[in-house]
Amino acid sequence: MSQTITVKIKLLPTKEQASILSEMSETYISTINTLVSEMVAAKKSTRKSSKDIPVSLPSAVKNQAINDAKSVFKKVKKNKYNVIPTLKKPVCIWNNQNYSFNFSHIFMPIMMDGKVVKTPIRALLVDKDNRNFELLKHKLGTLRITKQVNKWIAQISVTISTVQKTGMKVMGVDLGLKVPAVAVTDDEKVRFFGNGRQNKFKKRKFRSLRKTLGKKKKINAIRKFNDKEQRWMKDQDHKISRTIVNFAKENKVAVIRLEQLANIRQTARTSRKNEKNLHTWSFYRLSQFIEYKANLVGIKVEYVNPRYTSQICPNCSEKNKAQGRKYKCKCGVEKHRDLIGAMNIRYAPVVDGNSQPA
Numbered sequence: 492m493s494q495t496i497t498v499k500i501k502l503l504p505t506k507e508q509a510s511i512l513s514e515m516s517e518t519y520i521s522t523i524n525t526l527v528s529e530m531v532a533a534k535k536s537t538r539k540s541s542k543d544i545p546v547s548l549p550s551a552v553k554n555q556a557i558n559d560a561k562s563v564f565k566k567v568k569k570n571k572y573n574v575i576p577t578l579k580k581p582v583c584i585w586n587n588q589n590y591s592f593n594f595s596h597i598f599m600p601i602m603m604d605g606k607v608v609k610t611p612i613r614a615l616l617v618d619k620d621n622r623n624f625e626l627l628k629h630k631l632g633t634l635r636i637t638k639q640v641n642k643w644i645a646q647i648s649v650t651i652s653t654v655q656k657t658g659m660k661v662m663g664v665d666l667g668l669k670v671p672a673v674a675v676t677d678d679e680k681v682r683f684f685g686n687g688r689q690n691k692f693k694k695r696k697f698r699s700l701r702k703t704l705g706k707k708k709k710i711n712a713i714r715k716f717n718d719k720e721q722r723w724m725k726d727q728d729h730k731i732s733r734t735i736v737n738f739a740k741e742n743k744v745a746v747i748r749l750e751q752l753a754n755i756r757q758t759a760r761t762s763r764k765n766e767k768n769l770h771t772w773s774f775y776r777l778s779q780f781i782e783y784k785a786n787l788v789g790i791k792v793e794y795v796n797p798r799y800t801s802q803i804c805p806n807c808s809e810k811n812k813a814q815g816r817k818y819k820c821k822c823g824v825e826k827h828r829d830l831i832g833a834m835n836i837r838y839a840p841v842v843d844g845n846s847q848p849a
């Protein structure tokens with residue numbers, strides 16, 4: 492198993508470096524746009540090499556631009572020249588032989604007074620969880636640099652190969668609103684994740700603040716505030732998925748099972764329309780985070796048919812409906828309803844394809 496991810500790093504170039512990067516990334520996309528239009532006019536791929544391109548870029552970067560232009564042209568040709576894209580967003584790309592870094596700087600060849608100089612640019616390589624630096628120990632691909640609003644961002648593609656965990660140990664995870672997640676393993680190790688009450692409190696606070704802002708019709712403030720809420724929720728999902736996967740790792744779990752969500756494609760499209768869809772969307776994101784983090788440590792994620800997982804008694808198979816948070820069965824089983832869900836998800840039929848239909 493291997494997967495490629497992008498590690499985002501904030502760059503802190505000096506004023507001079509920033510203006511060089513701006514210029515280089517404008518040149519980079521205009522080089523691609525020129526090459527693409529030449530290839531479209533000729534109706535064939537270019538034979539140009541870096542020597543044939545008279546722009547002020549390091550030759551390795553020119554070669555990267557040629558490759559990018561060729562792949563753009565390939566797509567254009569495949570679409571029978573119907574759409575010819577023009578790149579607008581400035582970007583500059585180095586291949587993995589042309590940059591290096593230590594824990595405080597990325598070293599990359601940039602143009603200084605017409606010469607190529609490998610230059611250290613200050614970067615926040617070590618974030619508060621020390622995660623970036625850990626990820627960058629794996630196989631590195633290209634380095635992309637873009638400007639987002641007023642921030643310079645480096646995106647390094649990283650390929651991580653993992654060894655699929657052996658063993659059969661399964662863990663079921665039930666995602667919910669009141670309790671964000673409940674997990675149970677084959678050998679009945681149980682863990683409740685996240686803080687439902689805290690989430691509820693925070694969400695209520697967000698809602699009342701939004702109302703106050705709404706009365707004052709501060710559209711920009713509301714928008715800013717929504718972004719903040721989104722970021723907070725995403726951060727919560729990252730935290731919960733991380734602790735779930737760590738729990739699985741501690742318990743030597745080989746497979747995590749989650750419920751398959753219905754119609755996520757439709758739901759995603761209309762996600763802002765109603766509360767219920769919004770929930771499905773947030774479950775979807777949490778599932779994706781769990782899958783991605785689990786795969787990184789060699790744990791497989793499988794999706795199961797959610798039918799009756801909240802009703803069947805895991806002891807006697809009788810169907811019951813939970814009253815509030817409590818699930819009770821005649822046979823004596825009495826547990827939190829979400830735990831019953833997780834226990835059933837553990838052994839529910841796995842859906843073909845093993846992934847969310849996104």
Ligand SMILES: [Zn+2]
Pocket residue numbers: 804805806807808809820821822823824
């Ligand atoms: Zn029962």
